[in-house]
Amino acid sequence: MGGGNVYINQVKQMILDDPSARYTLEEIAKCVHLSPQYLCSLFKKHEGCRLFEYIEKKRIDYAKKLILCYNIPLSEIAAQAGFADYFTFSHAFKKNTGISAMQFKKEISSNKRLITK
Numbered sequence: 001m002g003g004g005n006v007y008i009n010q011v012k013q014m015i016l017d018d019p020s021a022r023y024t025l026e027e028i029a030k031c032v033h034l035s036p037q038y039l040c041s042l043f044k045k046h047e048g049c050r051l052f053e054y055i056e057k058k059r060i061d062y063a064k065k066l067i068l069c070y071n072i073p074l075s076e077i078a079a080q081a082g083f084a085d086y087f088t089f090s091h092a093f094k095k096n097t098g099i100s101a102m103q104f105k106k107e108i109s110s111n112k113r114l115i116t117k
Contacts, residue, residue: 005046007032007034007039007042008042008043008046008047010031010032011028011031011032011039011043011051012054014028014031015054015055015058016058019055019058019059019061019062019081019082020059020062020080020081020082021082022082022084023055025039025040025051025052028051039051056092056096057096059081059082059083059092060081060092060093060096060097062081062082063077063078063080063081063083063089063093063101064097064104066080066081067101067104067105067108068108074086074089074090074101074102074105077089077101078090078101089101
């Protein structure tokens with residue numbers, strides 16, 4: 001894999017530390033002292049997906065945790081997970097999970113009721 005892993009690991013840690021942060025490509029690249037183009041190329045080579053696809057997946061993972069832990073509106077979850085608006089969140093959620101955020105929330109709620117009965 002080579003020395004690029006160090007940069008990729010730094011980027012991944014940065015994203016995991018705050019998945020809701022709205023970083024630009026330039027900001028991320030600057031943090032690891034690489035050009036934006038090279039960072040994108042290196043990330044795709046090491047992770048098999050584009051950088052912002054990875055960020056989106058981590059935001060969805062974070063949103064799922066929020067849905068599991070808190071009974072708050074999905075629009076608020078979208079904002080807390082770093083999405084610009086509910087529509088973008090809703091589209092990304094369905095793309096990444098295969099179900100809508102509303103359906104996921106209903107299934108979680110239904111399962112919680114079964115567990116507490």
